[in-house]
Amino acid sequence: MEGPPHAFQVFLRLRPPYHQSPTSPNEGRFLTVLPPIPTDSDEDIEHETRTQVTLHPPPNHRSQKIDTFSFTEVFDETCGQAEIFGRTVVPILDGVLRDGRDGMLATLGVTGSGKTHTIMGNRQTRGMTQMSLDVFFRSLGDRISKLSESQIEQCNDADADIMDAGIFMAKVTSVIEPQYIPKPNTFPTKPPAEPFVVQCPGPASTKYAILMSIYEVYNDRIFDLLVPSNTSRRKALLFKSTKSSGDRKVVTGLRKVMVTNLYDALQVLGVGQYQRSHGETGSNDKSSRSHCFISLELKELKTSRLDGSINIRESTFTIVDLAGSERARNARTVGDRLMEGGHINKSLMFLGQCLELSTTQSLGHAPKVPYRQSKLTELLFTNSYNPAAEPQIAAIIVTADPAGDFNATSQMLKYSALAKSSVNPRPPTVMSGRSVSGSSLFSHFSVVSGSTEERPDSALSALSVLSGPRAMLSQDMMNMIVLLQRQLREADEKVKAAEKKAEEAEAKCLEIEMQVREEVTSDMELRIGLMEKRMLLKLQDQAEKEEVHVDHKLDILKRTLMETNDENDRARDMEIEEYVRELEAENNSLRNEVQALKRKRANGESPLKERSLNRLKF
Ligand SMILES: Nc1ncnc2c1ncn2[C@@H]1O[C@H](COP(=O)(O)OP(=O)(O)OP(=O)(O)O)[C@@H](O)[C@H]1O
Incomplete structure (x- = not known):
């Protein structure tokens, strides 16, 4: 499995x-460590x-889905x-002490998974x-x-x-009751002195000063744990750049105790731990309700051979014990505890985003x-550890309970792992009690840029093909295969x-398609009907106009005709x-003739005879 190069080791x-x-130790266990992947490196084999x-x-x-997560280790x-x-x-200490680099170690995990145990024992x-x-001293x-006053000025x-351990302890005893101040005989002694020693270079004249500070982020505010307070009102510290720190932001006004031996340092640590916000939750009797920062500043004081002046090289090793993510339902928190839980989860969510983005940013193509x-996140990414600034070295130890809260643990692994792959199991066709090693089983899943493509057939054939009487499966592998079978089914x-x-x-879908078709058809029909209607109206309108036009023409014609x-x-x-005039004229002449005839008859003349004679003349 390959993943992108990560900004730090996880x-x-x-x-x-x-x-x-005690009877079935594997009951409820959802995490299985896979056997080592064979490499050419002698160190890894060892x-x-x-x-x-x-x-x-x-x-x-x-x-x-079965997820496989990759880590640095x-x-x-069973590891102590x-x-x-x-x-x-x-x-990391090698880089801090020998090379003057900044370093950071953080623990991350679900509540009760062992973060504080890892950091504080x-x-x-x-x-x-x-x-x-121990390694420092x-x-x-x-x-x-x-450090002398003038050297402090230079820092x-x-x-x-900044104060001496002796003065610090004297101050503390006036505030904290003596029984709560850790005594050397209560300090853990295991593991016994280990030969972890870093050879610091430079002449014997090069001196080193160690400053310890301990602070916590509680409900998104910073509090100094080396300023004991017997009241509930604590003064929050600011995180900003100062005259002496230049561009670099620092927690201002922080108490820093100058320690010169392991016992002093362990006492200071004990005071800080005593001051840290704890609380009882449903998941942990003594749950850390804040993110705790333990800072060990190393000042290397190098004397110049030329003028005897002191050159100070500063490096810091920061240990961060993060509060654990929790689900209110499981933690059964209310009131203050619930509010603390909300702040813790929110800050861890932002941390998750930053971790993911810093991973992709290390590839050179992610947003800031x-x-x-x-x-x-501001403290972690600008003060304690800045992935963009070299030289720095950082490691995160993710702690997990292999049979704890499945959902919370899987969430934690998802955003903290260096790479992840998943398989969706399918049921096997043949399954016999034959041997298969974890790596050979999973090597049948090809990995493409951090994600695995499933090839179930080849994986299953791997299970069925492997044989050999001496190559019997270990109980764990058998359990895993049985579990896989069930999951596949x-x-x-x-x-x-x-x-x-x-x-x-x-x-x-088909039914809907038919419905849609019908609807579309009826819609079309409706549209066509409307178009026809509109056309008809237009034609009617045109016909009427024509009619008026014709009428008009007929009128003209009629008028013409009438004229x-x-x-x-x-x-x-x-x-x-x-004709009438002619008839009247004829009538008049006839009337005149009649008058003339009347007059002739009256005169004894026979007009008819005369007339007949006249006719005879013709
Ligand atoms: N690896 C371990 N071996 C033995 N005991 C352990 C281990 N890890 C944790 N424990 C024990 O489990 C309990 C809870 O662990 P711890 O307080 O370290 O959890 P945590 O992750 O810091 O929880 P929180 O986030 O709530 O503070 C403690 O009593 C601790 O001693």
Whole structure:
């Protein structure tokens, strides 16, 4: 499995399961450490570096996907504090003490997963902090010195409240009751002195001063844990740049105790731990309710051969014990605890975003890490550790309970792992009690840029093909295969159910398509009807106009005709009048003739005879 180059090393530490049944120790366990991947490196063979862990969802979980997470190294519950210290912290201390680089170690994990245990140990066993202090004092030996006033002035953070360990303890005893002040005989002594010593270069005249400061981020505010207060009103510190720190932001006014031996340092540490905000939750009797920063500043005082002036090289090793993410339901928190939990989860969510982005940023194509979202990320990414600024070295130890809260743990692994791959198991066709190693089983899944493409057939054939009487499966592998079989069967049932649903969905789609078609058709018909209607109206309108036009023309014609008729009538009338006039004239002449005849008869003349004679004349 390959992942993008990460900005820092990320280790996974499994704790012994919190609730473990003595009869079936694997019950409820969802994390399995995979065997080491064979490499050519002698070192890895020697240490059997295991880097992968698989996450198996519980049988009733909605997703049965098996995730594989990669880390720089995975430590199972059998690994002790000393081994983990040697593998994770010693390389950082080497850089801090020898090369003057800044370094950071942080623990990250779900509540109760063992972060504080890893960092602080317990009454018997030393944690990473005590062992680091041990390495500091062992490596620097009699070259440890104190800073003079003028040297303090020269340092990056001259605004700090720097004091001797002796003065500090005297101040503390006036505030904290003596029984709460840690005594040397209560300091953890295990693991016994280990030969972790860093050879610091330079002449014997080079001296070193060590300043310790301890502070916490509680509800997104910074509080100094070395300023004991017997009242509930504590003064929050500011995180800003000062005159002496230049561009670099620092926690201003922080108390820094100058320590010259391990016992002083352990006492200061004890005071800080006593002051830290703790609380009882449903998940942890003594749950850290804040993110705790333990800062060990190393001032290398090099005397110039030329003029005897002192040149100061400063480096800081910061140990961060983060509060654990928690689910209110599991933690059963209310009131203040619930509010603290909200702040913790929010800041861890921002941290998750920053970690993911800083990983991609290291590839050179991601947006800027949004570390200003919370005090925690701002402190981590600008003060304690800045992935963009070299030279720095950082490691995160992710702690997990392999049988704890599945959802919270899987979430934590998702954003902290260096790479992740997933497989959706399918049921095997052949399965026999034959041997298969974890790596050979998983090597059948090809990895493409941090994600795995599933090739179930080849994986299954790997299970069925491997043989050999001596190559019997280990109990763990058998359990894993049985679990896989069950998960594959369940996955197959789910696939079938999904296929049925897909068919139903297809039928529904067809029905909807038909409906849509019908709707479209009727819509078209409606549109066509409307168009026809509009056309008809237009035609009617046109016809009416034509009619008016024709009427108009007919009128004109009629008028023309009438005018013509009038003229004809007048001519006829004239003719009639002429005729009438002629008839009247004839009538008049006849009347005159009759008168003349009457007069002749009256005169005794026979007009008819005369007339007949006249006719005879013709
Ligand atoms: N690897 C381990 N071996 C033995 N005991 C352990 C281990 N890890 C944790 N424990 C024990 O489990 C309990 C809870 O652990 P711890 O307080 O370190 O959890 P945490 O992650 O710091 O929790 P929180 O975030 O709530 O502070 C402690 O009693 C601690 O001693």
